[in-house]
Amino acid sequence: MKRFEEKVVLITGGGSGLGRAAAVQVAKEGAKLSLVDLNKEGMVETKLAILAAVPEAEVIIIEANCANESEVEAYVKQTVDHFGKIDSFFNNAGVEGKQNLTEEYGAEEFDRVVNINLNGVFYGMRHVLKVMKEQGYGSVVNTASVGGIRGVGNQSGYAASKHGVVGLTRNSGIEYGQFGVSIKAIAPGAIMTPMVEGSLRQLGGDNWEEAGKEFVSVNPMKRFGKPEEVGYLVAFLLSDQADFINATVIPIDGGQSYKY
Ligand code: NAD
Numbered sequence: 001m002k003r004f005e006e007k008v009v010l011i012t013g014g015g016s017g018l019g020r021a022a023a024v025q026v027a028k029e030g031a032k033l034s035l036v037d038l039n040k041e042g043m044v045e046t047k048l049a050i051l052a053a054v055p056e057a058e059v060i061i062i063e064a065n066c067a068n069e070s071e072v073e074a075y076v077k078q079t080v081d082h083f084g085k086i087d088s089f090f091n092n093a094g095v096e097g098k099q100n101l102t103e104e105y106g107a108e109e110f111d112r113v114v115n116i117n118l119n120g121v122f123y124g125m126r127h128v129l130k131v132m133k134e135q136g137y138g139s140v141v142n143t144a145s146v147g148g149i150r151g152v153g154n155q156s157g158y159a160a161s162k163h164g165v166v167g168l169t170r171n172s173g174i175e176y177g178q179f180g181v182s183i184k185a186i187a188p189g190a191i192m193t194p195m196v197e198g199s200l201r202q203l204g205g206d207n208w209e210e211a212g213k214e215f216v217s218v219n220p221m222k223r224f225g226k227p228e229e230v231g232y233l234v235a236f237l238l239s240d241q242a243d244f245i246n247a248t249v250i251p252i253d254g255g256q257s258y259k260y
Contacts, residue, residue, distance in 0.1 A: 003239040004031035008083040010076075011035055012066050012124060013093035015042025017193030018143065021231035022090050022238075023059075024049050029235060032058040034079040034086075037093065038065055058083075066093045066120030076127040086131050088238035091124040092143040096195050097157045099202045105156040113157030118164040125172055129181065137180040141237045142169050144185040146253050150260035166249050173247025182246040184237055189253025190215060191225040221254035 009026045013019035014035030020042075023033055027050040035043045043061040050057050062078055064071040079086055097113035098105065121142050132138030147155055148162030166185055173183040190196055197208065204211025216223055233252050236242055251257055 002030040003235070003241065004029040004087075006030070006032075007087040008032045008034065008079070008085055009088045009090065009238060010079050010086050010128065011090040011092060012075075012120070013037060013143070014046055014061075015039040016046075017195060018188065018191065018227055018230045018234070019090065019092045020046040020049065021227035022092070022234040024053060025228070025231035025235040026088075026238065027054045027057045027059070029239075031088075032083055033060070034075070034083065035059060035061045036064050036066070036075045037061075038063065066124060067115040069119075069123045069126075072120070072123040073127050076124075076131065080131055085135060086128055087138060089124065089128045089132075089138070089140045090143075090234055090238060091121050091128070091140060093120055094143060094161075094195075096199050097155065099154045099199065101154065102156045110157040110160070114161045114164070117158065117161030118168075121165050122168060125168065125183070129172065129176060132181045133176065133179045138182075139238050139240075139242065140172075140181065140183040141234055142183070142185040144169070144187045144249060146187050146189045146251065146257050146260075148185070149187050149249060149251070150257055152260070169249065170247050177246050182243050184242070184245050184247070185249045186230070186233060186237070187249050187251040187253065187257075188230055189219065189225060189251070189256035191227055191230055191252075193227055196224070218259055219254045219256045220258065223254070225252065225254060 009031040015037030062075045064075045094117045144165040145162040148166045169185040200208035200211045
């Protein structure tokens with residue numbers, strides 16, 4: 001089944017982790033891709049992974065900072081100039097931020113994390129939704145987190161930003177459903193990507209793998225999720241099959257959120 005034949009998919013954070021996994025999955029199903037990231041080398045690696053699976057795939061890479069609105073406007077324009085449309089948008093770039101008590105979090109770190117994770121998602125929606133409204137169709141998947149639905153602790157900026165992503169999704173889905181555009185969020189639990197390795201290193205230093213085992217011991221599935229598992233979900237949500245799923249949040253966490 002090729003759900004993305006002739007479809008254009010725009011992905012932020014396409015240079016790593018969940019963005020890369022989703023990019024490879026939709027490319028296998030026929031998508032043309034516009035990848036956006038701060039990390040050019042990461043995007044080149046993603047492009048190579050796509051071409052290894054689908055040698056004829058069309059992929060453009062755009063270096064941009066999602067926290068800067070003019071760069072967001074430019075990546076949207078570049079995608080439309082190149083492909084003529086945007087069928088689906090995975091609004092996914094994000095950072096984990098520091099892990100510590102709220103009083104020690106620091107205003108600068110709070111601003112940094114919220115700027116990337118929340119403002120970046122808002123700017124992305126703002127500019128992509130203009131295009132999709134005019135087209136009369138489109139789907140947007142924003143990346144929230146289990147930390148966007150419940151408190152996890154020691155993550156003030158992350159929790160605030162991801163709760164914000166959930167709020168934006170619920171709000172804008174209500175506005176744009178009438179224009180044929182659906183907007184949803186995913187709430188991943190612990191998926192083994194470079195970001196999660198970074199979080200575990202903050203907790204366990206060189207013993208981060210041990211910290212990881214302890215972390216997943218409370219998960220009903222007793223393991224980390226795999227980026228490909230998120231890729232399958234995102235591909236479904238970006239496809240026409242999920243058009244009637246709107247203004248809501250889908251968890252993918254192995255049941256981890258039972259403990260909150
Ligand atoms: P990752 O670190 O592997 O990938 C994130 C990518 O985003 C990187 O390539 C990075 O360069 C890019 N990025 C960061 N800031 C950017 C900016 N300002 N502009 C452009 N690109 C930027 O992490 P991941 O796990 O793939 O995370 C992807 C998304 O999933 C994030 O929003 C993250 O918060 C969310 N998430 C991840 C998990 C998990 O367990 N991995 C759980 C919940 C939510």
